[in-house]
Amino acid sequence: MVRINRKLEYALMVLKYMSAKAPSELTTAKEVADFIKGPFDTIAKVMQQMVHSELLRSEQGVQGGYFLATNLNKLNLFKLNEVVSGPMELVKCFDEDHHCELSSHCNIQSPLVTLNRKLIDFFQELSISELLRIKSPLSAKSQSVKKEVAG
C-alpha cells in the first residue's frame, strides 16, 4: 500500500494552521494539538523536527511557540516528507545499511531505480503552498514570487 504517514499529515496540518496567522504570531504545539484533536507529544516532535530543518523557528519558555521560517512557495512535498519521515525510498534495496536480501537475484532493480526517480520528481514538483492553497503572506513579503499560483 502506498500511503503517506501521520507525521507528514501532521506537518501539513501544522503548516496549514500556521499559514493562516500573521507571520509574526507564535503558535504552540498544544494549540495545534487542540485544534486538530491530535496527540500533543507526536505533534510537538514533528514541529521540533521542522525546527531542525529550519522550516520553523521556535521560542522557548512561557509565551513561547513556533513561527514559519520558510517560503512555502519554495517548499515541496518531497522536502517536507524528508524532514519529518526521513529519505523517501520506494523500495528497501536503495538504503545503504540493510540492503534488500533479494538484491543479488533481483531482476527488476533498474526499473525500480527509474520508478523511484520518477516518484521523487513527482513529489518535488508539488509545492506546499499550491497543495494547501496558501496565499503565503510570508513569502509574498520576504521573497519575490516568481509565478502566481493558479486555482
Add this chain to the structure above:
Amino acid sequence: MVRINRKLEYALMVLKYMSAKAPSELTTAKEVADFIKGPFDTIAKVMQQMVHSELLRSEQGVQGGYFLATNLNKLNLFKLNEVVSGPMELVKCFDEDHHCELSSHCNIQSPLVTLNRKLIDFFQELSISELLRIKSPLSAKSQSVKKEVAG
C-alpha cells in the same frame, strides 16, 4: 515513508520473469521462487491473486503452472498494485469502514483528495511493459501495438 510493498515487487518480478518466455510456456511458482531466491508461499499467493484478476491463467496438476493472460502494454502500475495490495489510498481518511478519527477536525482534507488523485494518475500512466522494458511478444501478437516503446 512512501514505499511499495513486497507483494508488488514479487508481482513485477513474476511478470518480468514470465515475459522472457514464449507466451505458451508455463511457469511454476517454485521456478520463480528459486530464481529470485524468495519465499515460495508468498510468491505463489501473489500469482494466485493475479489469476483472480485475470492477469495470469493457471493450469493445475503435475506439469501445471501459470501463463500470461494480459497485454502488458495495457497493464499499468496502479492496476497491478490494486490486484496484489488492494486499493491505493494515500491516507486513511479515504477508506469507507474505519475512517480517520481526525477527519472531523482535519484542515487538509481537500488537499489530500487532490494529492491522492494525482498520485493515482501518476501510477496509472506507468505501463508495466514500459516500466519493465518488455518487448511484449504476447501483445504484439494478440493486439495492435499503438506506439513503440522507446528505450
Add this chain to the structure above:
DNA sequence: GTTAAATACGACATATTTTGTCGTATTTTC
C-alpha cells in the same frame, strides 16, 4: 490406483514499522 507435483486458500505466526506515551531537562515569563 497410487504417487508426486503442482495450484488453491484460509488461518495463524512473526517481523517490521509506525505511532503514541512517558520521564526528565531546559528555557523563559510572571
Add this chain to the structure above:
DNA sequence: GAAAATACGACAAAATATGTCGTATTTAAC
C-alpha cells in the same frame, strides 16, 4: 519559585506487512 512552553531520548503499543503451516484439490506419470 511556579508555570508554561520547547527539547529529546527511551520505551510501549498498535498497526501493518510478511511469511509459514496445514490441508484440499487437480492432473500427469508410473
